[in-house]
Amino acid sequence: MTLSEDTLRRIDEVITHYPVKRSAALPLLHLVQEEKGFIAPEAVAWIAQKLGLEPINIHELVTFYPMFRQKPIGRRHIKVCRTLSCAIMGGYRTCAEFQRQFGTELGAVSPDGEVTVEFVECLASCGTAPVVMIDDELHEKVGPEKARELSERIKAEAKR
Amino acid sequence: MAAPEQKRMIFRHIDEPGYTNDLACYQRNGGYEVMRKAFQRKPEELIDEVKKSGLRGRGGAGFSCGLKFSLVDRKSGKPIYLVVNADESEPGTFKDRYIIHKDPHQLIEGIMIACFANKVERTFIYIRGEFPDGAKILEKAIAEARAAGFCGPNTLGSGYGCEIYVHRGAGAYICGEETGLIESLEGKRPYPRIKPPYYPAVLGLYQCPTIVNNVETLCHVKHIADMGGEAYAKIGTPNNTGTRILCVSGHVQRPGYYEFEVGKVTMGQLLNEVCGGPLPGRTFKAVIPGGSSAKVLRFGERFKGKRKAGAEMVEYDWGVEDIPMDFDSLAMIGSMGGSGGVIVMDDSVSMVEALGNINAFYSHESCGQCTPCREGSLWMKKITARMVHGEARPEDGALLKSVADQIAGRTICAFGEACAWPTQSFIAKFGDEFKGYGAGKAQRPQGAAELV
Numbered sequence: 001m002t003l004s005e006d007t008l009r010r011i012d013e014v015i016t017h018y019p020v021k022r023s024a025a026l027p028l029l030h031l032v033q034e035e036k037g038f039i040a041p042e043a044v045a046w047i048a049q050k051l052g053l054e055p056i057n058i059h060e061l062v063t064f065y066p067m068f069r070q071k072p073i074g075r076r077h078i079k080v081c082r083t084l085s086c087a088i089m090g091g092y093r094t095c096a097e098f099q100r101q102f103g104t105e106l107g108a109v110s111p112d113g114e115v116t117v118e119f120v121e122c123l124a125s126c127g128t129a130p131v132v133m134i135d136d137e138l139h140e141k142v143g144p145e146k147a148r149e150l151s152e153r154i155k156a157e158a159k160r
Numbered sequence: 161m162a163a164p165e166q167k168r169m170i171f172r173h174i175d176e177p178g179y180t181n182d183l184a185c186y187q188r189n190g191g192y193e194v195m196r197k198a199f200q201r202k203p204e205e206l207i208d209e210v211k212k213s214g215l216r217g218r219g220g221a222g223f224s225c226g227l228k229f230s231l232v233d234r235k236s237g238k239p240i241y242l243v244v245n246a247d248e249s250e251p252g253t254f255k256d257r258y259i260i261h262k263d264p265h266q267l268i269e270g271i272m273i274a275c276f277a278n279k280v281e282r283t284f285i286y287i288r289g290e291f292p293d294g295a296k297i298l299e300k301a302i303a304e305a306r307a308a309g310f311c312g313p314n315t316l317g318s319g320y321g322c323e324i325y326v327h328r329g330a331g332a333y334i335c336g337e338e339t340g341l342i343e344s345l346e347g348k349r350p351y352p353r354i355k356p357p358y359y360p361a362v363l364g365l366y367q368c369p370t371i372v373n374n375v376e377t378l379c380h381v382k383h384i385a386d387m388g389g390e391a392y393a394k395i396g397t398p399n400n401t402g403t404r405i406l407c408v409s410g411h412v413q414r415p416g417y418y419e420f421e422v423g424k425v426t427m428g429q430l431l432n433e434v435c436g437g438p439l440p441g442r443t444f445k446a447v448i449p450g451g452s453s454a455k456v457l458r459f460g461e462r463f464k465g466k467r468k469a470g471a472e473m474v475e476y477d478w479g480v481e482d483i484p485m486d487f488d489s490l491a492m493i494g495s496m497g498g499s500g501g502v503i504v505m506d507d508s509v510s511m512v513e514a515l516g517n518i519n520a521f522y523s524h525e526s527c528g529q530c531t532p533c534r535e536g537s538l539w540m541k542k543i544t545a546r547m548v549h550g551e552a553r554p555e556d557g558a559l560l561k562s563v564a565d566q567i568a569g570r571t572i573c574a575f576g577e578a579c580a581w582p583t584q585s586f587i588a589k590f591g592d593e594f595k596g597y598g599a600g601k602a603q604r605p606q607g608a609a610e611l612v
């Protein structure tokens with residue numbers, strides 16, 4: 001596996017934060033996923049070796065923590081909150097609208113390769129429900145109308 | 161009675177126009193002056209101030225912060241760690257988000273005072289993975305503070321030094337439970353540890369004595385160091401001191417965050433006056449007062465008994481609207497203040513469907529170590545999902561209750577209770593709705609929000 005200079009530098013830096021190397025497992029997984037888009041088997045082996053662990057010690061994290069994925073996703077990641085405060089304010093309709101816009105199933109890559117739409121649990125922004133995270137950005141009070149606007153924007157960016 | 165004014169201490173600057181999250185702005189507003197003074201005092205004195213303040217943890221359990229500081233094993237010779245719980249994952253809770261994004265230096269100042277008081281030299285802020293911007297903001301704020309000598313080696317020229325690191329989680333609710341959090345910080349699956357023997361105060365991070373505190377709790381420590389424990393204890397009500405941020409979500413006109421002296425505002429004042437009451441044409445049906453794990457309250461039910469008022473015992477007879485929003489009152493009426501997340505549901509919501517939504521959350525988030533929790537949370541989810549999408553039988557409520565009753569008290573961590581209480585309380589208070597759900601399904605209003 002090859003990683004950029006910058007990622008390698010950040011990996012070496014973050015390991016120094018901890019008195020025990022193993023603690024750097026999650027930070028390394030985040031850094032690798034940020035660059036590669038997902039965690040492939042060779043990434044698991046690479047991180048394990050870097051931290052002096054067995055591959056299973058890393059693999060079991062990838063399968064437990066919801067944010068790590070073993071397969072690529074669409075160019076943009078649309079995460080709609082599914083939990084109570086968002087649901088009672090219409091979160092399911094918001095999610096259905098995103099799916100309709102991109103003609104896609106939950107968790108799948110849309111046919112145009114643009115997005116993956118997913119339900120996630122409470123994003124700690126319940127007061128502005130329903131909320132959606134697109135990649136790293138939080139969008140508040142996203143009803144079907146706003147979901148359409150956001151979808152249009154993603155589609156317009158894709159054309160460029 | 162009219163609702164009292166908010167008392168914004170932690171959220172003083174949160175919505176202030178022109179207030180930014182950088183060091184310069186924080187210092188223009190008196191930032192790090194409290195820490196400067198605190199560093200002139202003896203660490204033990206600062207712990208004493210926190211004890212006198214009566215501060216109770218704002219993360220969920222409401223445990224005395226001063227007591228937590230004094231339980232730390234200081235004889236082992238091992239380093240002492242402070243871990244800041246910024247996992248903010250209890251559904252309905254969204255206060256730490258604003259502290260982190262809008263006033264990160266307040267948190268850092270609180271952390272540094274707590275570290276100095278407890279002789280901690282390395283501290284980790286465990287922030288949930290879904291706050292990527294929050295993590296960047298904190299890292300920038302720490303770098304600014306470090307460059308200015310407010311953390312890092314030889315902090316404020318005192319000879320004492322402490323490093324603060326940000327550690328990102330990756331989307332698992334159980335990382336909010338303090339021992340699960342510690343395992344996660346050690347680079348493992350966040351399987352909560354069994355207590356005894358793994359009390360963090362003795363055998364925490366790397367088997368060293370560890371203090372785990374919520375973000376809001378540590379901000380309060382700064383204000384306690386500022387005004388002194390006794391003055392702080394005069395804010396709020398006895399045994400429920402200080403202010404508390406209440407996060408209101410769901411079916412009210414003005415959802416949002418509101419900071420009040422603890423116990424000075426009632427549920428009715430909060431929902432009807434502060435939050436503007438129900439949505440047009442609706443009435444309140446139910447409210448969960450302290451994050452989704454807290455037992456639900458039904459509008460119209462009454463709570464009767466005797467309570468302490470000063471030295472005397474007095475009778476009380478409260479409706480939901482009369483309950484003061486403090487730890488003890490909410491515990492007394494059978495629920496809890498928890499994390500301060502108030503979730504409001506109006507008469508458009510089916511309680512079966514709301515419980516189905518909650519059950520799906522807990523089933524997804526159980527770490528899977530304990531059979532009653534792993535299997536029970538899944539069964540409860542499956543039963544409620546079947547009721548909503550398939551056949552609903554009159555006896556399903558009793559079945560749900562029997563599953564929930566076999567979880568609480570039989571697990572490693574308090575998640576067992578957290579996943580059982582919603583089911584137990586929904587069935588106890590809305591049992592008829594569960595019985596009649598199958599028969600009445602056809603009459604469910606068109607256009608009601610889907611929940612399961």
Ligand SMILES: Cc1cc2nc3c(=O)[nH]c(=O)nc-3n(C[C@H](O)[C@H](O)[C@H](O)COP(=O)(O)O)c2cc1C
Nearest residue numbers: 217218219245247248249336337338373374377574
């Ligand atoms: C299932 C579960 C989830 C929890 N989630 C959180 C959380 O997201 N944030 C938090 O501060 N405390 C959470 N707690 C409470 C912590 O275990 C711990 O009591 C708290 O961080 C202590 O800090 P405090 O005394 O300052 O409240 C959770 C507890 C349980 C049982």
Ligand code: SF4
Nearest residue numbers: 527529530533571573
């Ligand atoms: S109670 Fe549930 S979440 Fe807690 S340790 Fe057991 S299985 Fe894990």
Ligand code: FES
Nearest residue numbers: 081086123125126
């Ligand atoms: S329920 Fe959606 S952000 Fe909390």
